Amino acid sequence: MRKKVVVIGGNSAGMAAASRAKRLSPDLDITVIEASRFISYGICGVPYFVSGLVDRQDELVNFTPETLKKQRGIRARTGVKAHEILPGRRRVVCRDLSSGEKLDFEYDQLVIATGYRPTLPPIQGVDLQNVFTVSLLEHGAQMRRALDSGECQRAAIVGGGYVGLLMADALRSRGIEVYLFEQGRQLLPQIDEDMAELLKVELEKNGIQVHLNTRVAEFRGEKGTLQGICTGSELVPCDLALIDVGSAPNTELAVKSGLAIGQSGAIQADSNGLTSLHNVFAAGNCAETTNLVSGEPAFSLLATSAARQGRVVGENLAGMRSTYPGTLETSVEKVFGLGVGRTGLTYRQALENRFDADVVSIEGFDRAPYYPGGAKMHVKLVFGKPTGRLLGAQIVGSEAACKRIDTLAVALSCQLTLDEISQLDLAYSPPVGTLWDPIQIAANVGLRKL
Amino acid sequence: MRKKVVVIGGNSAGMAAASRAKRLSPDLDITVIEASRFISYGICGVPYFVSGLVDRQDELVNFTPETLKKQRGIRARTGVKAHEILPGRRRVVCRDLSSGEKLDFEYDQLVIATGYRPTLPPIQGVDLQNVFTVSLLEHGAQMRRALDSGECQRAAIVGGGYVGLLMADALRSRGIEVYLFEQGRQLLPQIDEDMAELLKVELEKNGIQVHLNTRVAEFRGEKGTLQGICTGSELVPCDLALIDVGSAPNTELAVKSGLAIGQSGAIQADSNGLTSLHNVFAAGNCAETTNLVSGEPAFSLLATSAARQGRVVGENLAGMRSTYPGTLETSVEKVFGLGVGRTGLTYRQALENRFDADVVSIEGFDRAPYYPGGAKMHVKLVFGKPTGRLLGAQIVGSEAACKRIDTLAVALSCQLTLDEISQLDLAYSPPVGTLWDPIQIAANVGLRKL
Numbered sequence: 006m007r008k009k010v011v012v013i014g015g016n017s018a019g020m021a022a023a024s025r026a027k028r029l030s031p032d033l034d035i036t037v038i039e040a041s042r043f044i045s046y047g048i049c050g051v052p053y054f055v056s057g058l059v060d061r062q063d064e065l066v067n068f069t070p071e072t073l074k075k076q077r078g079i080r081a082r083t084g085v086k087a088h089e090i091l092p093g094r095r096r097v098v099c100r101d102l103s104s105g106e107k108l109d110f111e112y113d114q115l116v117i118a119t120g121y122r123p124t125l126p127p128i129q130g131v132d133l134q135n136v137f138t139v140s141l142l143e144h145g146a147q148m149r150r151a152l153d154s155g156e157c158q159r160a161a162i163v164g165g166g167y168v169g170l171l172m173a174d175a176l177r178s179r180g181i182e183v184y185l186f187e188q189g190r191q192l193l194p195q196i197d198e199d200m201a202e203l204l205k206v207e208l209e210k211n212g213i214q215v216h217l218n219t220r221v222a223e224f225r226g227e228k229g230t231l232q233g234i235c236t237g238s239e240l241v242p243c244d245l246a247l248i249d250v251g252s253a254p255n256t257e258l259a260v261k262s263g264l265a266i267g268q269s270g271a272i273q274a275d276s277n278g279l280t281s282l283h284n285v286f287a288a289g290n291c292a293e294t295t296n297l298v299s300g301e302p303a304f305s306l307l308a309t310s311a312a313r314q315g316r317v318v319g320e321n322l323a324g325m326r327s328t329y330p331g332t333l334e335t336s337v338e339k340v341f342g343l344g345v346g347r348t349g350l351t352y353r354q355a356l357e358n359r360f361d362a363d364v365v366s367i368e369g370f371d372r373a374p375y376y377p378g379g380a381k382m383h384v385k386l387v388f389g390k391p392t393g394r395l396l397g398a399q400i401v402g403s404e405a406a407c408k409r410i411d412t413l414a415v416a417l418s419c420q421l422t423l424d425e426i427s428q429l430d431l432a433y434s435p436p437v438g439t440l441w442d443p444i445q446i447a448a449n450v451g452l453r454k455l
Numbered sequence: 456m457r458k459k460v461v462v463i464g465g466n467s468a469g470m471a472a473a474s475r476a477k478r479l480s481p482d483l484d485i486t487v488i489e490a491s492r493f494i495s496y497g498i499c500g501v502p503y504f505v506s507g508l509v510d511r512q513d514e515l516v517n518f519t520p521e522t523l524k525k526q527r528g529i530r531a532r533t534g535v536k537a538h539e540i541l542p543g544r545r546r547v548v549c550r551d552l553s554s555g556e557k558l559d560f561e562y563d564q565l566v567i568a569t570g571y572r573p574t575l576p577p578i579q580g581v582d583l584q585n586v587f588t589v590s591l592l593e594h595g596a597q598m599r600r601a602l603d604s605g606e607c608q609r610a611a612i613v614g615g616g617y618v619g620l621l622m623a624d625a626l627r628s629r630g631i632e633v634y635l636f637e638q639g640r641q642l643l644p645q646i647d648e649d650m651a652e653l654l655k656v657e658l659e660k661n662g663i664q665v666h667l668n669t670r671v672a673e674f675r676g677e678k679g680t681l682q683g684i685c686t687g688s689e690l691v692p693c694d695l696a697l698i699d700v701g702s703a704p705n706t707e708l709a710v711k712s713g714l715a716i717g718q719s720g721a722i723q724a725d726s727n728g729l730t731s732l733h734n735v736f737a738a739g740n741c742a743e744t745t746n747l748v749s750g751e752p753a754f755s756l757l758a759t760s761a762a763r764q765g766r767v768v769g770e771n772l773a774g775m776r777s778t779y780p781g782t783l784e785t786s787v788e789k790v791f792g793l794g795v796g797r798t799g800l801t802y803r804q805a806l807e808n809r810f811d812a813d814v815v816s817i818e819g820f821d822r823a824p825y826y827p828g829g830a831k832m833h834v835k836l837v838f839g840k841p842t843g844r845l846l847g848a849q850i851v852g853s854e855a856a857c858k859r860i861d862t863l864a865v866a867l868s869c870q871l872t873l874d875e876i877s878q879l880d881l882a883y884s885p886p887v888g889t890l891w892d893p894i895q896i897a898a899n900v901g902l903r904k905l
Binding site: 407412 | 794
């Protein structure tokens with residue numbers, strides 16, 4: 006009899022696990038269960054669908070259940086929500102969300118890839134119409150419909166994380182007036198305050214009204230429809246709102262089924278992806294992993310980490326013994342005309358993790374100063390003393406230049422020191438760089454602090 | 456008394472050595488001797504000055520002798536050619552090229568940074584007017600004048616190296632009809648034939664007539680002026696020609712002064728930059744170093760390697776004990792709409808160096824397929840068997856994407872395997888990448904061959 010694999014969650018981690026397992030062991034009988042209507046889509050693409058830069062929603066979708074079956078031999082059930090795992094009986098109890106029918110899936114091996122869940126602030130009005138979060142493809146479609154209807158003129162974004170900033174960009178590009186409220190003293194907690202300030206300036210340059218240190222107290226509505234946002238002191242009228250005050254691993258099913266939850270709040274999983282239940286794996290945003298720099302338990306909300314962790318679990322489903330080393334939280338985003346890349350620990354995180362850390366920031370160029378079309382490139386390196394070992398890096402500059410964060414992510418993976426970074430043989434030509442890459446200029450300047 | 460440092464050669468390596476030494480030891484009395492009229496310029500910028508993309512020649516110049524003296528406290532003598540080193544007397548015998556005056560410079564420490572010299576094919580007519588090589592800023596000015604005069608309509612490029620391709624681009628952008636002749640069976644010997652073919656297609660798409668396997672037998676002229684180029688079979692009329700059939704370390708002064716020449720043909724130098732003569736260093740394109748992958752003696756014609764080697768020599772001039780580890784020959788260039796990046800060994804070079812090598816090539820995208828403006832990205836990895844250790848990499852794609860060769864240069868420096876590359880935590884967002892970076896897709900596909 007063919008071994009049955011059930012994968013709960015049909016995106017980055019789940020799809021990577023299912024695809025990798027099936028490729029290595031074509032005999033596996035794999036079923037992917039997904040609560041939403043879509044599988045295998047890029048949630049990262051939603052802002053570009055909302056803005057209209059991407060015309061059709063289906064451009065964001067890699068596989069439908071039909072093409073997945075045909076091209077990869079993997080079955081997918083959408084609109085089916087897993088409610089409980091019965092490990093003794095090796096079954097997942099589910100419900101078909103449209104018919105209400107109870108469904109039961111038997112497994113030999115199970116993968117939990119339930120992703121993340123946006124945090125909702127505990128205030129009134131979060132359930133009003135046109136108050137959105139972005140965690141499903143459907144949310145993008147809803148926002149786009151709201152915008153296409155022409156009824157939205159003013160939008161409030163609550164929270165200055167990546168999603169908030171990307172949506173501010175998307176909404177502004179459609180001519181919407183945009184207010185952004187962030188409770189903390191800076192945007193983007195994933196980077197340090199000085200770098201986040203560069204993003205704030207970029208937002209403001211593009212007409213976004215940014216309010217830091219500002220708590221939203223209530224979404225005010227009438228007959229279920231959003232009318233405005235109340236901060237302590239004022240009422241800001243708006244007809245669309247987006248909440249991005251944080252996200253957390255979606256552990257609902259795991260908790261209900263008695264799985265161990267790790268220190269980070271995500272489902273406990275070892276480097277093979279195995280949870281506390283026999284033959285049950287977890288992967289992706291819902292699963293615990295290790296921060297490669299601090300060595301501490303962590304979860305990642307990135308699609309990249311999810312896909313890599315999922316791939317490792319897929320190999321283990323197929324009988325290999327693969328390990329996922331952990332995450333550096335390497336990311337890059339484009340916000341209006343600026344890119345922002347980061348990897349490893351910020352200076353703040355390094356101090357919180359009790360590293361004897363120092364920091365260097367420089368301003369370079371992404372191409373030869375005489376070559377047309379160039380932009381400034383801000384590079385910040387966080388390093389340990391007295392060794393000069395890299396602990397993290399941040400880049401703000403043109404979007405393509407910020408992909409250079411990868412260079413530093415590899416350096417970080419290999420535990421290079423500033424001295425070793427200074428000696429790297431990096432590429433140069435006037436249209437794409439400077440003789441001394443800004444990364445190396447930063448390393449050279451940082452060396453003076455050791 | 457202040458220690459006297461004489462640096463022969465006022466570009467990448469020489470300037471890096473002088474500047475670094477002076478910064479670390481402000482007391483040093485440093486003189487830079489340069490045979491040409493300019494110091495501290497980017498020879499890599501010449502094609503963009505010829506094309507007119509860069510308006511003024513002085514935009515390519517970082518320092519004049521005056522600003523170098525004022526800002527860095529370093530003396531420079533231009534138009535002065537070093538003829539011989541007298542090590543017993545610690546003197547360099549020079550001649551002022553304009554006055555003919557003999558000059559004598561005393562040194563405590565000497566740096567030879569005489570760079571490279573373009574090879575001239577042993578055929579008739581290389582001395583005709585409007586037959587150029589590119590090794591000095593002056594050459595760019597001469598070509599630009601020839602083009603600005605409006606008398607040039609058809610150009611022949613002899614040799615399909617980087618300079619040849621960049622100049623083909625520059626000339627074409629000025630409306631010149633361009634013929635390119637390459638004796639070998641491919642363009643760009645620094646990359647493998649399949650990748651070079653992509654560049655050939657790009658050249659042809661842009662109207663360059665590319666002739667491989669074609670030897671130029673003669674530059675034909677009349678009254679000293681170029682009329683055309685003879686291949687064995689035909690006479691191609693042209694009024695401007697550029698020679699790029701290769702370059703070699705400029706070792707003339709070193710040979711005349713009795714310095715040891717290394718196996719590679721460059722001036723023998725250890726990892727500190729010390730030559731066979733006491734207190735005499737060599738750095739840059741004229742100096743021998745090590746290929747970091749093969750471990751063999753090598754020289755590099757890249758400005759980046761020269762600058763890094765020069766910096767190390769500068770530190771040693773100041774009494775440190777710095778070492779230059781060697782070169783990966785990492786480079787990136789933009790040719791018309793394509794970029795090309797490379798690092799380490801090509802497949803051909805790996806076989807020549809007796810590695811048990813294999814290769815993987817994939818075609819990916821430089822951003823999410825649904826995100827506008829994307830381009831294909833061809834990634835080729837060369838790796839050793841059975842370990843999967845990376846030996847070299849090549850990328851052809853959009854210019855900014857090719858800067859990702861740096862990611863692979865670091866991986867190569869750290870001797871990563873395909874497996875480790877597959878696990879790297881690289882950045883993604885739709886405008887600048889794909890969920891699985893093409894670099895990792897290549898590593899994943901390559902793993903199947905192990």
